[in-house]
Amino acid sequence: MSDNDVVLKPKTKIKPKLDKPKLYKVMLFNDDYTPREFVTMVLKAVFKMSEEVGYRIMLTAHKLGSSVVVVCAKDIAETKVKEAMDYAKEAGFPLMLTAEPEE
Numbered sequence: 001m002s003d004n005d006v007v008l009k010p011k012t013k014i015k016p017k018l019d020k021p022k023l024y025k026v027m028l029f030n031d032d033y034t035p036r037e038f039v040t041m042v043l044k045a046v047f048k049m050s051e052e053v054g055y056r057i058m059l060t061a062h063k064l065g066s067s068v069v070v071v072c073a074k075d076i077a078e079t080k081v082k083e084a085m086d087y088a089k090e091a092g093f094p095l096m097l098t099a100e101p102e103e
Helices: 035-046 051-064 074-091
Strands: 023-029 066-073 094-099
Touching: 023 035, 023 051, 023 074, 035 051, 035 066, 035 074, 051 066, 066 074, 066 094
Parallel strands: none
Antiparallel strands: 023 066, 023 094
C-alpha cells in the first residue's frame, strides 16, 4: 500500500427510530336518560362485545360516572365514538362517548 492509496470505511446505516402510535381510550359517560339496554346494545353492535362485557362496562359507567370501553389507535377510537353517538342520536338518546389520549 502506498501513501497515496485511499482507504474507504463502510458507512453505518442508521435506522430511524419509529415511535409507537399513541393509543386512545374510548370513554363512556353515564346519563340519566339513556336506557341501560340501549347502551348495552350499542356496545355490542359498535364495539363487538358480548352481552356480559357490554353490560359490565355500562354498569361501571352507571355506578362511577364513566368507564373505559376500549383502548386503540386514534382513528379507530374516533370512528367508533362517532358511530356509537350516531346510533344514539338516531334513537333520540344523549349517550356520550369520547376518545381521549391514554397517559
